[in-house]
Amino acid sequence: MSDSSTPLLERLAELRERVAFLVEHRSATDPTATDPMRGMYLTDDAVRHLLAVSTEDAAHPADQGVPEERGGTAEPPTAEERGGTAEPPTAEDPDEEPEPSDEDRLHWLAHWLRLSPLESEILLIALAPDLDRTFESLYAYLNDDVTRRRATVALALDLCGVPTHSAAGRARFHPAARLRARGLIEVDEPERPFLSRSLRVPDRVVAHLLGDDTPDPALDGTVRPLPYLPPEAGAHAEEADGGAVQGGDPMIRRLAEQLSARPLTVYLREHREGDGLACAAAALEAAGLPALHLVAGKGSGDPHRPQEHAPAERTPGELLPYRELLREARLTGRAVVVTSLPEKPDELIRALAVRDVPVVFADPRPYDPQWCEGGRDPVVLDAPRRRAGDLDAWRTALGPQEPGFDLAPVVAAYRLGPGGIDRAARAALDLAAFHGTELSASHLRRAARQQSASGLERHARRIRPDVGWDDLVLPEGPLAQLRELVLRAQHRDRVLGDWRLSAGGGRGRGVVGLFAGDSGTGKTLSAEVVAGEIGLDLYVVQLPSVVDKYVGETEKNLERIFTEADRTDAVLLFDEADAVFGKRSEVSSSNDRHANMESAYLLQRLESFDGIALLTTNLRSNIDDAFTRRLDLVVDFPFPDEEQRLALWRHSLAHVPCADGIDPASCAADFELAGGSIRSAVVTAAYAAAGRGDGVSTEDLLAGARREYRKAGRLVLDDASW
Template sequence: MVVFNYGGNVGANVMHHQREKSSSAQTYENILDHLSDELKLLSLKLLRELRRQQKTNAKECNDTKGLFISEGEILSLLNFQTRGIPVAEDDAEEESFGRSIANAAGDIADKLAGSREISEQFPIRKLKRIFGLSSFELDVLIMAIAPEIDRKYERIYAYFNDDLTKKSPTISLALDILTSNRNERVSGLRSFSPGAPLIHFDLVHFTDAPENSPLLTRGIVLNERIRRYILGDNGLHACLSEIAQLSYIEGFPQNDNVQADIQEKVLRLLTDAAEQERKRLVFWLHGKAHEEKMATVMSLCQNVRLPLLTADLEDIFFSADQRSVVQNLFLEAVLQSAAIFLSNGDLLSGEDEKSRILKRVLLRTIDEMSWITFISADTLWIPDDAGKEFRWYPLELKLPGYHERKRIWTDILEGSAISAEDIAGLSGRFNFNGNKIKNTVLYARQSLNGKELTIQDVYNACRIQSNQRISIYARKVTPYYTWTDIVLPEDKLRQLKEICSYIRHKHIVYFAWGFDKKMALGRGLNILFSGPSGTGKTMAADIIAHEFNLDMYKIDLSSIVSKYIGETEKNLERIFKETSSGNMVLFFDEADALFGKRSEVKDAHDRYANIEINYLLQKMEEHEGIVILATNLSKNMDDAFLRRMHFTVEFPFPDEKQRELIWKKIFPDSAPLSPDIDFPFLSSKLRLAGGNIRNIALTSAFLAAEESSDIEMRHIILAVKREMQKMGKLCVKGDFGKYYELIEREAKSE
């Protein structure tokens, strides 16, 4: 059974326990003084072993012992290190060595006791306390660190190993110099078994011998991180440098994101654990309040004077050796007496093989090495074996609700000309936490240049607060279309105006009238735009975003749908996570990439395709912002899907009257149009969608510019030909009538 005592030092911080200083005159000022005495004691033990071997081998002649390292050289090295320690050279030599070793060990113990407050923080002493090391195991660490302090020990060990290339102490040598009888030797040998602290926690490993060689011949080498730690180097393990960060939190500024009730609850649990000597506390922080979680944990660590080691479980998930990274992460926390904060905890509840491995490795390591671990996740999860060896505390952290957001906006905007109605609109439309609200107003005021703050300034600042990481998965579109640009049947325009009314009055209906208490989910706005390509779906989304000073992010669903099972859901999860503040319009274009695969479940691929659709619908329900789906396949939508939509708008193919309006609106007022443009002909004879008409108008403008002329009917007809060629359609005389000769003339010139 491995004894692990990580909590002792941390518990002392929580309890603010102050140790009394010893009145002894013999003290250690620093770690080097202590290590120096330990090496003198080690040299005395090695000298005793050398004298034993000299007596045993007195009758043997071995001039090549240690590959020409002579006994005289070793005696010289060891005698120099032990100078001043009395050792008899008569028949009582063994007893004399014993007394000298006991005296040296006693002096070290006295000095450690005399400087307890300092010496308890010496790395070598902390390792003993943390991992429950025996005196023998502690001496093994000192043997292993000796060559790092003085290279002469490499030659000394090589002599005892009878091989100049073997410069590390062996298990056999450790047993020879550190034990005095058979029982101690057997007990010492157990210290190198897989379950013993030295090996189990990877404090040392074996070298210098093949794996199938006798255990006694194997060399003992310190773990690289343990070696640096003993010598006072606090840098992270090499494998953690890219995925973890250690913070010594001092002077943490007051932060509105700190949730004081959660902090007090955790502090109370930590205090109880320290008083009752309970170890291994895990706090599962679930909910969407990601910034609040980190701020609360950082404030807590400052209060109890703990460093904080942070890492992302996603980085560990994709690492080549999860076990090694997790073990080194928790070892680092142990060495630094730090709490651990892990983000993306939802990976632990996954059903794929890598998630199951990560869960198994992490929970086992928590069970063995953790004291305080915080895991951040969106959803509640409790492992089956929680509570056996560690305490699992799920705590929900929530984003500030409407009324709290309104209070913060009101306090910060006090004295400005922003009306109470506008503040209510901001509170309902933007799901910001306290810090983000402060930063938004600060940014808005910085750009005033002496002018009075307006609601438009605040809205512009809110747009700046959009999460920039969403650009990895989506393309930002700056809205500029207005209601005068779109041509639709009157009933479809009314539907779009109703959508805007929903957005404009959301805070009244949900929060002032109390509908938010009737709906656990679905406080966002989910819209389905369906219809043929080019009929105005993207323009309508643009108009809605422009109406409310919101940015629009266009996401092509075909680009995030993956052939690998589970990857599509992960891509969708990242998108909704990065847009949880709700201060943008999410426009999912090409939704056919998902809905085109929706079908009866005939095989595994059909099942997973439907899972992807259901996952998207689930995230849309949880989202509190505006989500618009655009698809050409409205016929494929079932009732269960449509129930999740607040609005569905069918965009019809434009009729002749609507096409004429589109033709007339598509050209800017400043464009030089020739009087010969026949709009009635274009709208009656050419059955084209608005998107095609836009392309034709732009192409005709470039043709006219090339000739330095006005935009004439011939330019438009030639542009129509190019567009129809792109669509794979033929230009027939019946469609173009009297203008067909323009096409023939252009064809002859080619």
């Protein structure tokens, strides 16, 4: 492609000829034309000349030029009147708009923004001094003021052959007119009379017309390009098994058709934060429209920052330069996607809901018509639930080389949007390069978990799983149920969504399991194993930070936890869950009524939950029957028998230096301890051995087991009898 400035310079050459004619025409009868101080003062001859020109114009207003609707140049005097000089060049016929060429960005801009030929000429006239310095002197002469080196409203109308008293011509400079409303020109010096106000083209528009598409600096920190794949890169998206990618969703296909046909303003209500962004990205990709992404949240605009650490909320007008954003979208032919709307988004929506730029808003809240009162309401749609395990997007982000492992189960749990998948893939590849190895499943899971960092730490303790199935010593029944729990977490979108086995009624696609058993039987360890197998972090809810003595505060704390868990990829663990999931009782006091209200809230919230939650309890009978009905699985953890206890002793000693002839069989036979107590006994024995500088002996194990018995308040025979 040739230099984008070449067509502009050619058009400036044509404009220069018209300016030269206007200079010649005015100077022919101007007695001060040769005065070097012209424009600095007014002589008597200059005043008489201005009076004569004004009288002539008033007597023959039509002689000033062609009607505004034609947008042509002023009708030149005859050759005899000019002393035989050649006819001056005139503007092209405004009724025959030329086809835009690939090189001429001004023509393309006029075509894209539907500018009339007159508006294109005004833009070119205002642009000229920014491209060619000689126009400064020419404009200064025509403005009759050496300090006025830009085109004025009057000069622009004169050069276009439009009478300065034409209402239609003056309307082109109104704030609501195309050129100003779309940020293409600025009319400066409002204190001056209208005709003498200067016209200026913003630097970003000048740069674009010259071929420079560096984003407007005013948008730094608030707007970024939406990750976009050309249509050919995602053409096979709908061929994935079971429509696993969102490109196969009928609503997204319909939205893509509408966006490609006309500029559309859409409000996507999200079930889970990020659903709208993923839907918009898929629809825009299918429509072939790149987009600008605005995160319009509070303060810094970071939706992941905890609110108590965020700066004070600013108004949308302070946060975002609307005009610059829309101008950038118009110049580059992009749509606008807005997520994380502020608490009061009415100003934002009214400012961005325009008719010539596709705009997509996404927010979890239902649309309120008051937000756009007096304006244009967007098309309100429900965003499809974002699917986990978008294999096509992951393969594209990881590059052409196939990973050396089965990708599907590794990414099955992650509901990342297009940007999150790209960042996770890059981070995983960087981790593999850092370790000097091939990309592995652990690299990918670690990178994906980093993208799901959340604000759950305020109410939950984060555990990064570091255990596996080999660390569990359980009967085959509970182990099979735990594996089924992992299976449900990985395939819930297909079963509950694609196969339409969800119960409806606004129910979510979450997985909720209850682990019941005595203390130390492996409930928390099993939760960690399940989270690790799914590839997610485990968050143990700190109940003391949730339960509040004030009415309604417990529900608010729980809602924050569930909302954050819905937004991110994590496994929630409610340890000792009977504290909040206990049985409802008959109302005999206000305390009973509020406790029952908490239980009712939890029952409703679990039904709409979209994440993975695990509950543990030592007494299954304490859990309300209504909660039990809503559980996907109830896993009973039995107290270990002698064979399992021996396996637990040996597993705990696997990495501990042991003395020759050590035999934990006697401990397994004589001490009825659960797995947690056995581990504590081994820790006690290990400290004793470390103090001696020797390996753990059988006596050390017996001493540790007796200590665990005493801690539990159980009878222990005198040491001499053992």
